[in-house]
Amino acid sequence: MNSPRIELSAPDITEKEIQAVTEVLRSGKLSLGPRLAEFEEAVKSLTGAKYAVAVNSGTSGLFLCLKAMGIAPGDEVITTPFTFIASVNVILQVGAKPVFVDIHPDYLNMNPDLIEEQITSNTKAIEAVHAFGNPWGIDEVQRIARSRDLLLIEDSCEAIGTVYKNIPAGMFGDAGFFAFYPNKQITTGEGGIIITNNELLADICRSLRNQGRSPNAGWLSHERVGYNFRLSDINCALGTAQLSRFEEIKQKRAQAAGKYIEKLNSDKRLIMPELPEDCNFSWFVFVVRLTEDYSLKQRNELLDMLRSEGVCASNYFPPVHLQPFIKAPLGIKEGCFPVTESVSSRTVALPFYSSLRDEQIDFVCEKLSLCLDRLYL
Template sequence: MSDHSFIPYGKQSLDEEDIQAVVNVLRSDYLTTGPAINQFEEAIAAYVDSKYAVAFSSGTAALHGACFAAGITEGDEVITTPMTFVASSNCVLYQGGTPIFADIDPVTYNINPLEIEKKITNKTKAIIPVDFTGQPCELEEIIEIARRHKLIVIEDAAHALGATYRGQKIGSISDMTMFSFHPVKHITTGEGGVITTNNKVYYEKLLAFRSHGITRDRSQMMDDHGPWYYEMQFLGYNYRMTDIQAALGISQLRKSDQFLERRKEIVEKYNWHFKDIKEVVIPKQSAFVESSWHIYVLRFCSNVLQVSKAKLFNELRNCDIGVNVHYIPVHKQPYYKNLGYNQCNYLEAEHLYEEAITLPLFPSMTDQEVEYIIQTIKRIISTNKRTKVGDEE
């Protein structure tokens, strides 16, 4: 073990302002479904330049809501990437739809638009591109494909708050966009998520969906018994965010740009030190995007290292560096194998999984911690090089 304290791959960055924001709500009249929810939604919408935002209890709940609003149902197919967290495809299953995976681009690690085209059938209803690591997908191509085939684009931007694509903020481009506020994300509400959209119909469906399918809008009711009356018009869910969470989110959002700048500083240091080391591949960013750098994925080239990924991972953990892996391809999960996805091959996603390790990246990392991680990786690489390319272990 090292003489350093353990450095996690990600963690929340909270200060006294955040704590006081939560305390203020705890002392107020509303703990849930109060004014902080609308304030947070308005702040998020303004930050990403969208017309509407609907807060949910988690990013997964938000994706489920988006699939409902898109009208996904039994028999519908939705194309997404296998290189993501399971929520990106589970949300389709919740609605009775069928996830269809399309392989990733070998450079950006995002879903490959050419592979999307190959997967479209007359059952395809939507596309869920995932902004892996915080780098926006090739949205122009994806949206063009979607418009041509009359598909809905639900962007999973759990990693991408603050990112831009061709000068536009992520959250204002796709039909619906999901952001997550889990503690390792750019800002946190503890747990939480949001859907942003410019479509009023989707907005109204999302509002009702997160609250049991209930409406109090008299213009939408089939009956009216009096001022107390409300109607459950479809089977919705209790996916509401609390005011406690929303107050924390409002406070965190004020620091979002500051957090993003610190993430970029750390990435620049990583890239500078690793760019000329042939045993690793640093992340590549497209010229027309600004990544929000949720995670830093370093690819360890198995053909020039005489050590397995598992051994590398364990060595780094033993040095108190809390590396992680993003992601185990979804089709490799036992549940999905049982659904028949075990016969599928997504070679680029599988190759990335074999070689990728996620390094720590969060705003409160110190320069000393960053330097320690860099030097430890260099040392481990140096002691695990093959004597020549092609040598066996």
């Protein structure tokens, strides 16, 4: 008999989603049809945003925000080195310079106390990322952006459905965006969406995603250099079906996280995720950290051991600033962002999805404890 293997993530797909997608296929209207507007409306009602522009990935969402804001060569964008690579790649793709700010050791987002010293006459925007969906610090970042007349872009790819201090994640900035890869809280297969209260920004993003077309002119009338970043009606129908089950999915994920915390909280070798106060949290991943007694090498050994025991685990996130193509051109040295480097070397993302059963969580925790026992100190 094969030993069980527990995946790192899994989408939550029911007959409802299958039916919604099948209906689109039968309708013959596969793109720019009624499902696109329906999906955008559903995201607007979840977040309270005035405008939503669906695109084919979270990365495309960020790219269009930066383009629509006019961020270009010569501009600097302040961001975190503790994120998924796309957050920073896109700054480089528009020709701007990423300027990193180290993270808070407990909450893992940019430390707002360190932002002001990085602002120069070239700074155009702050791109805040909610690492693992945690919005901690965004209110303070918003205050800094406003007081220094900087644009604020919220990379909320991992935070859909989180409400912090009564404001939905994605709504603190001039624009926010979500991602819908199948490891996210909800999926469209691939996809993303921009949210904003700025009508002009939304109009530009809508034009940019559709080959630079103007909304009221013909198919072959283009008013700017554009892209094909459209999200098909097939993806949108899947997204709307997922959103109709959002509370159920959010709750199941919260239960799984609660169960992990209950099982692992007393293990002194581990640091549990830290959530801020006044936060209705939508869990994206479950990432524990090893204490500072452990090295990067030991963490990596632990990941290998877990995988060989059938538990898929990952090292979310290696420091972005140490990726060779970022480190060398920006002249960054190892040790520049010590908190990020220290945290990154000790994270362990455990299997996490809404249909994770209690006995699977028991299995993961048992294997984690066993593998930790086997790690030398």
